[in-house]
Amino acid sequence: MLAKRIIPCLDIKDGRTVKGINFENIRDAGDPVELAIRYCKEGADELVFLDITATNEKRKTLSELVKKIASNINIPFTVGGGISTIEDVRVLLNSGADKVSVNTSAFKTPELIKELSNQFGSQCIVLAIDTKFDLDSYPDGEWLVYLNGGKVKTNKKALDWAIEGVKLGAGEILLTSMNNDGTKNGFANEITKLISESVNVPVIASGGAGLMQHFNDAFTIGQADAALAASVFHYKEIGIFELKEFLYKNNIQVRI
């Protein structure tokens, strides 16, 4: 049976791993290559690297880092952050990344998803969606898409954007709830479930992991195909091996 995936996420700034709370208050969390090797040994199923500096002059540094990561680990990994052209993607894939994630640029130019999936295949195009439950724009509230690392609100519903993105060729959805991110109160299972049931590609739940039970809930209640977390793994609050044993005992299919 296809296993549910556990994915540590490394936010990269100037070549270091960092972690913020609610997308702010960034602090240092170590060397990304060392962390990647550690997660690989502990049984992570996949890794995600998000370059949160991602300015053009830094792109070269990023591809060097990607090469270092790819030569050291034997599991798939995704790279994201500021990707806006076919050339950006080509460089990262040629450096050894298995997938790339696109976010703001894809929202602004949806055609990009189509071009990228035609060029490189849907399987390596992950659509990252940052979403927040917004009470202002809709009477009963609505999960809306946010851009630029959560700084810019749009009026687009996360569900609609996910469906549209998949139609354009996205092979996976990485859904981050800004309400939950950094809180350690659990994943946003309601919107995760809604999107997971509405698209025919895997959905990665992200934001809010604090306890092992939260991962269990993301898979059962949230219907997620994979769950992503950062700080609980970086600061060793949850061990990946222990987490997988816990899930296994709870009848979740995992790779042990």
Place this chain on the structure above:
Amino acid sequence: MKAVVIKYNAGNITSVEFAFKRIGVDVVVTDDVEIIKAADKVIFPGVGEASSAMSYLKDKKLDKIIKDLKQPVLGICLGMQLMCDYSEEGNTNCLGIFSQKVNKFKSTDFKVPQIGWNNIYDLKSPLLKNINENSYVYFVHGYYAELGENTISKTNYILEYSSALNKNNFYGTQFHPEKSGDIGEQILKNFIGLK
């Protein structure tokens, strides 16, 4: 040991290169027919679309070369599918090394493509030596090879299909050994150890 990776228009070669380097094997990436023929081991990777990959191989006359190779050849993912008889993807006649047909996953209940870690079982062949039944390996694919006489490993997703194939000196894995952790590494070592 001279191992080559066949260079063509279906990417993801960097990961394969790195994976062999990790087990101490330097591979040459090439589409030079003479270098491919002279190699001890040939790796035929691939991520992409079947019909465009096949027409590229034909243009470069690589289709005949691959079929006539006598040394161990390992097709990975699309590489394996192209070694089959026919693929529904783009209605493509493939190399015909394995007798299998390649079909599209059809399901309303399951997500397609399959992305992630799944089990391999009913393992036979020296390629899968020292690999435990039901080991997890990493898959990314929307098309699958049917079961048949060349099947050396099965996997279940929507239905039971061939996750690895073998005929004579030709081997193929639907999964990505280069991305399948220690299990994948063992399979690559087994391949390099083949006579």
